[in-house]
Amino acid sequence: MVIVFKPGAPEENKAKMRSNLESKGFQINEINGVNMTIFGIIGDTSTLDINMLRIDDAVDKVMRVQEPFKRANRMFHPQDSVINVGGVEIGGRKIQVIAGPCSVETQEQVTDIAKSIKLGGASMLRGGAFKPRTSPYSFQGLKEVGLEYLKGAKKETGLPIVTEIMSPYMIERFVEDVDLIQVGARNMQNFELLKELGKTNKPILLKRGLAATIEEWLMAAEYIMSEGNENVILCERGIRTFETYTRNTLDVSAIPAVKKLSHLPVVVDPSHAAGLWWMVEPLAKAAVAVGADGLLTEVHNNPEAALCDGAQSLRPERFARLMGELKGIARIVGRDM
Numbered sequence: 001m002v003i004v005f006k007p008g009a010p011e012e013n014k015a016k017m018r019s020n021l022e023s024k025g026f027q028i029n030e031i032n033g034v035n036m037t038i039f040g041i042i043g044d045t046s047t048l049d050i051n052m053l054r055i056d057d058a059v060d061k062v063m064r065v066q067e068p069f070k071r072a073n074r075m076f077h078p079q080d081s082v083i084n085v086g087g088v089e090i091g092g093r094k095i096q097v098i099a100g101p102c103s104v105e106t107q108e109q110v111t112d113i114a115k116s117i118k119l120g121g122a123s124m125l126r127g128g129a130f131k132p133r134t135s136p137y138s139f140q141g142l143k144e145v146g147l148e149y150l151k152g153a154k155k156e157t158g159l160p161i162v163t164e165i166m167s168p169y170m171i172e173r174f175v176e177d178v179d180l181i182q183v184g185a186r187n188m189q190n191f192e193l194l195k196e197l198g199k200t201n202k203p204i205l206l207k208r209g210l211a212a213t214i215e216e217w218l219m220a221a222e223y224i225m226s227e228g229n230e231n232v233i234l235c236e237r238g239i240r241t242f243e244t245y246t247r248n249t250l251d252v253s254a255i256p257a258v259k260k261l262s263h264l265p266v267v268v269d270p271s272h273a274a275g276l277w278w279m280v281e282p283l284a285k286a287a288v289a290v291g292a293d294g295l296l297t298e299v300h301n302n303p304e305a306a307l308c309d310g311a312q313s314l315r316p317e318r319f320a321r322l323m324g325e326l327k328g329i330a331r332i333v334g335r336d337m
Contacts, residue, residue: 247275
């Protein structure tokens, strides 16, 4: 439920309303705009009488929120959220680009790639240290050693680092070492992991599940936010459909849909959506055109020898060229790169 107060509503009216609702066990998410104040009421509001709330002269209108997600809902938070990740703002006017190898392989490899993507215009470095793979016999990542290599690349370039967490037992280490903690598609509904991440204040990149609906995706974000951590960034990475030509099917329509429903920033991963390097560029352009707040792209200096997902990785020179082309599209839609 949302209560919208009239412009200039007296503070004592708002304080009385808050006290009354909190005494009944409700949580209040207060949004203070330039001209008005909004109370987002969290809890079982079916017990509240809307007409009784409207009696207060300071109240402009009261609306029930139909969607099950509350903290992630745009009705509760009309302005777009901007998440600060190590000094990089995601969700603002500038479209941020996160790039790097699927898997961290050596210190030299990840540092060289970090330097090249920074020159190309990327603002953050991604790299997999822990790798959830379909086959138990595939390369599973360098784990803690990989984290150290990422930290080394950050020290050399200053780029904030993004990497995927798989276990709640690693949260303390990730909070200390990682700037943006990624929750992969396979863990989107690992609710115990999400709740534990919600107890931190670390920015979380939440990837959409393999076959998750938009509502299920936003409800996963709600799990994190319900524990107090509202620093959530959503990532569309393609969903599983009947089509087998591409690795997944990029749901471009999900971007404007989520932007309408939620205030959270949306990043798009065209690499995992396509699985084919030559598709990454047009899909990245489409994502920017429809309103994405950022991109997550895989870049490797030697894709043929990559230990993971070389077929969907751009070479540094192609990445740099793509960044230049994206600037023109960003200008058309009123954004910066």
